[in-house]
Amino acid sequence: MSGDAAIRIRDLTVAYHEAPVLWDIDLDVPSGTIMGIVGPNGSGKSTLIKSIMGIVEPAGGEILVFGKPFSAQRKRVGYVPQRTSVDWDFPTTVLDVVLMGTYGSLGWFRRPGRDQINAALHAIERVGMSDYVDRQISELSGGQQQRTFLARALVQQAEIYLMDEPFQGVDARTERAIVEILREMRRLGRTLVIVHHDLQTVSHYFDLVTLLNIRVIATGPVGDVFHDENLRKTYGGGQEFSLRR
Amino acid sequence: MNLILSIILIAVVTAVACAIPGTFLVLRRMSMVTEGVSHSILPGLVLAMMIFGTQRAPILVLGPALMGLALVVLVEAIHRTDLLAGDAPLGVIFPALFSIGVIIISRRYAGIPLSENSVLIGDINLAALTQLRVGDTAIGPRTLYVMSAILVANVLFTVALFKELKVTTFDPGLASSVGIRPAIVHYAFMALVSITIVGAFEAVGAILVVGLLIAPAATAYLLCRTLRGMLITSAVFATVSALLGFALAYVLDSATSATMAMMMGLFFLLALVFAPRTGLVARLHTRRRRRIDFATTLLVLHLIHHAEGERNAPACTAEGVMQHINWAPEFAGEVIQRAVAEGVITEHHNVLMPTLRGRSRCRSVMPWEGCEDPSIDQPAVTSEENQ
Structure with a gap:
């Protein structure tokens, strides 16, 4: 767990209307690690990811990405959205979606060329989707859709990746394949922050974990x-958690 | 310029100029916003007339264009308050703006000849007669010049900002995280939509312009797998509808713009029914195929269960199947025929027997049902993911 903080969050508070969605968050994500973010529904997991990327305006606090505000570090951060937030009927193909990962490095007006297409095809191969390059995204299974978005993240060539429930709606085989890719990314020194909901797999997948319920319960x-004690604090006392570890 | 040729050119150019931004409007789920924008033209125009103190000047176009943008901003502002859901903000704002226009007209410009007909459906023939003049020479219909300029602007905008429009429509989160600000693209785009509507207003009116924007794009949406394909397809449908609409209007002696819009609606209807993947016919076909697929598996499973004990049990005949699974004779016959053709069962002297292939199919679809062949130890067939 050596290295500097890839992401450093101090006193972050986010509110919708008057109710806080995130309250006084202090969090360090060391570079080169995989951190899971877990917590019940409405605990602010997605909001945390969105505030790191500047999509949500914080009410207070500071977020630094490699020591600087996100706006200065955009190209070093990649993002995998929640599967349910994507319009799967959009007329676009696997290659097209993955190419969107190159848009950040292109900037305004420039179009993706040979280099970008090759990079995209390479990423598609890495996630095992080469047979589906020209498929429209609605014709893919849940696992294939998730792989497509993972390939898009890979092609972004970022150093930090923020992923919102990448295992949602995928079959067991795809989940293992995705975990393999994530571990390889870590070997290459990438930092991964992953919103997750399956408590059983937390200790297998992640180096670090943050238990979140509006506040940071533990990290x-x-x-x-x-x-168990931290889990009770996070998910409420009524429920018993038995963790097979 | 020949009048008929002028009308045809105006029809085609207007239709294509509308179809291009229409594609993004459909994908951004903003179709009905165009209805609001087209109605805010009236207040925009009369306010511009008041401010500039003239009734005929090119600068007046600014009024409606800005009013269209103002409508978009207002609707979004109300939407953000979360107090009104869905399209209710639009329903509140645009009649309010429209009525402001009506009130000003009735108070100050009571004498203006403003035909309801031309406001609602426009008059392409009249538009073709209004010539643009340089000095004393008429150089062709003014609307044709205006719409051609708008068409060029729309094409240039879409080509130059193709990837920005695509990513901000498909995934605004990614767009803003990589520094392509969705708001900038959005308002630039909506400004162009407003200008397009203002330009097309004269030829096709406030209601039909919505049809020109949305119908060809919606048709293309049902048919296309890529954004580029959708743009081109909607432009093609727009052109064909304009030409056929004009021809039909000529024969029937009906309003050209309405006939054009009707052709667009007709094409949409055809696509809705016959589109290869998404159309109603294709869906019915898929549903029926799946039903028979499942019934085939069910048949094999039934035979496996009954074949285990008494080999020639009455349950393993076509009649037995009909009785046990409660299928109509016609359907049972079709399923049995299919099952035999696929080699999952065999039929000897009226007795149906599951084959090895049938057993492995059942095992892959319903592993919990225990379809192992009692005599042979078959390797398990893995099911392809989600096929």
């Missing part, structure tokens, strides 16, 4: 903070 190495 740190999975072995240190991912235990």
Whole structure:
């Protein structure tokens, strides 16, 4: 867990109307690690990701990406949206979606050329989707859709990746394939922040975990903070959690 | 310029100029906003007339264009308050703006000849007669020049900002995270939409312009798998509808703009029914195929269960199947025929038997049902993901 903080959050508060969605968040994500963000529905997981990317305006606090505000570091951050937030009937193909990952490096007006297409095809190959390059995205299974968005993230050549429930609606085989890709990304020194909901797999997939419920209940190495007491604090006392670890 | 040729050119140019931004309006789920923009033309025009103190000057176009943008901004502002859901903000704003226009007209410009007919459906023939003059020479219909300029602007805008329009429509989150600000693209685009509507207003009126913007794009949406394809297809449908609409209007002696819009509606209807993947016919076909596919599996499963004990049990005949699974004779016959053709069952002297292939199909579809062949240990067939 060496290295500087890839993401450093201090006193972050986000509110919709008057109710806080995130309250006084302090969080460090060391570079080169995989951090899971878990918490119940409405605990602010997606909002946290969106505030890091400047999509949501914080009411207060500071977010630094490699020591600078996000606006100065856009190109170093990649994003995988929640599957349910995507319009799957949009007339676009797998290659087209993956190419969107190159738009950031192109800037305004310039179009993707040979280099970008090659990079996209390479990323598509890495996620095992080469047979589906020209498929319209509505013709893909849930797992294939998720792989497509993972390929788009890969092609962004970012150093930090923010992923909103990348395992949602995928079959077990795809989930294993995605985890493999994530681990390879970590080997290459990437930092991954992943919103996750399956508590059973947290200790297998992540180095660090943040338990979130509007406030940070606990954050740190999975072995240190991912235990029943913290889970009760996060998800409420009524429910018993048995973690097979 | 020949009058008929002028009308045809205006029809085609206007239709294509509308179809291009229409594609993005459909994808952005903003179709009905165009209705609002087209109605805010009236207040925009009369306000511009008041401010500039003239009734005929090119600068007056600014009024409606700005009013169209103002409408978009207002609707979005109300939408953001979360107090009104869906398209209610639009329903509140545009009649309000429109009525302001009506009130000003009735108070100050009571003498203006403003035919309801031309406001609602426009008059392409009249537009073709109004010539643009340089000095004393008429150089062709004014509307044709205006719409051609708008068409060129729309094409240039779409080509130059193709990837920006695409990504801000498909995934605004990604767009803003990579520095392509959706708001900038959005308002630039809506400004162009407003100008397009103002330009097309004269030829096709406030209601039919909505049809010109949306119908060809909606038709293309049902047919196309890529954005580029959708843009080209909607332009083609727009052109064909304009030409056929004109021809039909000529024969029937009906209003050209209305006949054009009707052709566009007709093409949409055809696509709705016959589109290869998304059309109603294709869907019915798929549903029927799936039903028979499943019935075939069910048949094999039924035979497996009954073949286990008494080999020639009455349940393993066509009659038995009909009785046990409660299928109509016609449907049962079709399923049995299909199952035999696919080699998942065999038929000998009227007795149906599951084959090995049938067993492995059942195993892959319903692994919990225990379809192992009692005699042979077959390797499990893995099911392809989501096929």
